[in-house]
Amino acid sequence: MTEDGRRRGRNETEEERADRMWGELIQEVRVAQTGVQILFGFLLTVVFYPKYTRLPVDDQRIYIITVILGACTTGALIGPVSLHRLVSGRRVKPRAVRLAARLTFVGLVLLLATMASALLLILRVAMHDGYVPWLVTGVVVWYLVCWFGLPLWARRRHTTPTDET
Template sequence: MASPWFEGTPTTDRRVTGGGSPGIRRVEDPADRIVRWDGRRGADDDAHGRGPESHDSWNQRVRGETPTQRLDRCYAELLQEVRLAQAGVQLLLACQLSLAFTPRFAVLTDDQRHLYVVGLVLSCAAAAMLIAPAPFHRMLFQQRLKRQVVVAAGRFVLCGLLLMLLAMGAALMLILSVVVDGRLAVGVSAATMSWCAMWWYAVPLVRRIRRTRRIASVTAVTDRRRG
């Protein structure tokens, strides 16, 4: 199956024709035989080459979805992401809650106890944010605010993932402080958190920025063509 044309991945079933402005390729997608203008690899132009189209318009044309159906699908996809994240934060929180009742907890230093409390609070906060989409949706049920629910739930999940990352760092630092030297524990914990942050936030953000710039450049070329 060919990669979507808007993902910027070259495919073998797309036909590139000449013409147009320098650096602009005319790409025909055989899936729906709609001609679009794109930049270096692809952009979300409408069917008439007039620049990026809205999400609702694109989903209506490609997926045959109405705006309401698109919101339902987005919320269902978000819940799948929440279930994946909740499994991690629940496991972390369960381990932290049980730690206080182990014999080894009594020999922890004051700094380690403080670190434990910080990690425990962060885990609880993360769990609360990842659970928040469910009560938020239930409180606004049948109020015709699905778009607001989807937007708010997405923000809840992003905040919950950030809190979970901090909780993981605190838990890892606590365990390493018992096993190795304090400076090494801080260094390893910081490196691990940076590794997670890179894949959770940095890489997707870079991809998003690149796509936004690519669409902006295509829009600018389209405007010059009109002028």
């Protein structure tokens, strides 16, 4: 096994590593895409319900922001697929994987914002209570812990100085 192979825990070339990382990334994106597509599809129908026109202006604004966030999230999470298709066969997979990973991270941040915005709208309509922002804040904190806090903690705790990210 080469020194590089020991450092990464695998004996693989840069291209093999890029292939493996691409497969893992696409699996992760599939999970997020499914949720985004369902949420975004639902959001697109809300404006056509009669109750929408009776919503207060603030709730209509929250809805518009939520739809825009959902559209941006969809774009970021579908971006890696388009990137792969357009650069396939051009011998740039390691760079494409890094770019796709960044797009996916942006998509996760946008998904967090979309879900927080959608939750805010739904709870405002359903509850009409002043503590709705506190509930939404609690859920956002939970998302931050699950999506970013725990992974960063695990990465820091279980990564040796010679491991690559």
